[in-house]
Amino acid sequence: MGRIPRGVIRESSHGGEYAPWVGRVDRMAPIPETFRALVAEQRDGEVDRGLRELSAGELPEGDVTVRVRFSSVNYKDALAVSPKGRVARTSPLVPGIDLAGEVVDGEGTGREVIVHGYDLGVAHHGGYAEYARVPSDWVVPLPDGLSARQAMALGTAGYTAAYSIVQLEDRGLRPDDGPVLVLGASGGVGSTAVGILARRGYEVHASTGKAEEADFLRELGAAQILAREETGRQPERPLQKTRWAAAVDPVGGAATAFALSTTRYGGAVALSGMTGGAEFTSSVFPLILRNVALLGVDSVGTPLDVRRQVWERLADDLRPRGLDEAIAREIELDAVDPFLDEILAGRGRGRTVVKVGG
Numbered sequence: 389m390g391r392i393p394r395g396v397i398r399e400s401s402h403g404g405e406y407a408p409w410v411g412r413v414d415r416m417a418p419i420p421e422t423f424r425a426l427v428a429e430q431r432d433g434e435v436d437r438g439l440r441e442l443s444a445g446e447l448p449e450g451d452v453t454v455r456v457r458f459s460s461v462n463y464k465d466a467l468a469v470s471p472k473g474r475v476a477r478t479s480p481l482v483p484g485i486d487l488a489g490e491v492v493d494g495e496g497t498g499r500e501v502i503v504h505g506y507d508l509g510v511a512h513h514g515g516y517a518e519y520a521r522v523p524s525d526w527v528v529p530l531p532d533g534l535s536a537r538q539a540m541a542l543g544t545a546g547y548t549a550a551y552s553i554v555q556l557e558d559r560g561l562r563p564d565d566g567p568v569l570v571l572g573a574s575g576g577v578g579s580t581a582v583g584i585l586a587r588r589g590y591e592v593h594a595s596t597g598k599a600e601e602a603d604f605l606r607e608l609g610a611a612q613i614l615a616r617e618e619t620g621r622q623p624e625r626p627l628q629k630t631r632w633a634a635a636v637d638p639v640g641g642a643a644t645a646f647a648l649s650t651t652r653y654g655g656a657v658a659l660s661g662m663t664g665g666a667e668f669t670s671s672v673f674p675l676i677l678r679n680v681a682l683l684g685v686d687s688v689g690t691p692l693d694v695r696r697q698v699w700e701r702l703a704d705d706l707r708p709r710g711l712d713e714a715i716a717r718e719i720e721l722d723a724v725d726p727f728l729d730e731i732l733a734g735r736g737r738g739r740t741v742v743k744v745g746g
């Protein structure tokens with residue numbers, strides 16, 4: 389079922405009427421009685437995880453039902469199934485903080501959509517199931533120029549990378565300002581940030597803890613590779629020799645202190661993550677003597693209009709280098725469970741798409 393071009397009202401093949409974003413008024417095939425889902429259940433401080441059959445009646449409240457075609461693996465998904473992750477807020481839970489698929493019931497029936505953020509995959513069943521039910525105001529139309537698979541090759545991580553770069557550019561960053569540092573570069577947010585910045589003409593300096601991923605990062609467009617030992621060490625002084633016009637930081641901890649201390653006058657650090665730690669120690673000096681800004685980046689609660697704009701741009705001028713070849717690999721739903729442990733151990737590389745319904 390194809391997508392509905394904006395601004396067009398036409399007859400559907402089912403005889404119903406399409407109205408852009410108001411949705412088609414007919415119904416598609418009903419949801420099967422049972423369908424496959426990865427379920428995580430907290431028991432006595434442990435989390436039991438496994439594939440099982442879920443029934444439509446077990447889907448949560450929501451006015452839109454989506455046949456999930458693809459989801460993806462994000463660091464937060466690994467936290468959501470980890471006993472110490474403190475991310476899951478309900479049990480049992482279908483994890484999967486993002487999904488792309490086709491609306492089969494409710495507003496927009498027949499349309500391809502993206503859903504991520506809000507409570508998805510943490511307090512509301514998420515993308516690791518063949519069907520999902522969500523509130524309509526969580527739903528973003530799949531933009532022209534992106535397939536459902538490409539949308540999940542980007543996923544929450546790619547969205548966060550793009551939103552980080554949008555915020556840096558809104559503050560004035562331009563390619564001729566100088567190199568941009570990307571921390572945690574081999575991970576999901578990092579690798580897509582490298583690909584987006586390179587495509588936009590920035591000189592990208594990529595920091596990674598995995599020397600073996602240097603070629604991968606160069607393929608995405610990194611001009612220089614730095615070792616995590618250098619960027620993840622607490623700086624001795626809050627102001628060091630300046631090296632970058634800006635930094636994309638999904639790592640946090642000492643790496644954030646390092647980025648603040650080495651960013652040029654008037655630059656900014658866009659902070660989105662905490663794989664390197666939730667706390668950092670810095671000082672006021674980079675901010676008040678160099679006019680450096682620390683920009684917080686949140687993908688979970690971004691207002692829907694901003695979310696839609698960022699996705700439109702991900703299909704267009706923010707599309708990363710390597711989207712179709714290098715960035716993402718694909719796994720089946722039954723391979724997700726063991727893979728989540730790899731992610732938690734920091735062994736992720738690029739993005740991993742989960743083929744749910746295909």
Ligand SMILES: NC(=O)c1ccc[n+]([C@@H]2O[C@H](COP(=O)([O-])OP(=O)(O)OC[C@H]3O[C@@H](n4cnc5c(N)ncnc54)[C@H](OP(=O)(O)O)[C@@H]3O)[C@@H](O)[C@H]2O)c1
Binds near residue numbers: 596659662663687733
């Ligand atoms: N604010 C938001 O809305 C938002 C959205 C998405 C993600 N996030 C957060 O952003 C972070 C990255 O997410 P992701 O999906 O990109 O994860 P990911 O694919 O698992 O990548 C994480 C990367 O962080 C680096 N890393 C791992 N352990 C580290 C450590 N001890 N110290 C420093 N770096 C380490 C590694 O890259 P290298 O080996 O290359 O250094 C790793 O590949 C997570 O904290 C996630 O929760 C936040």
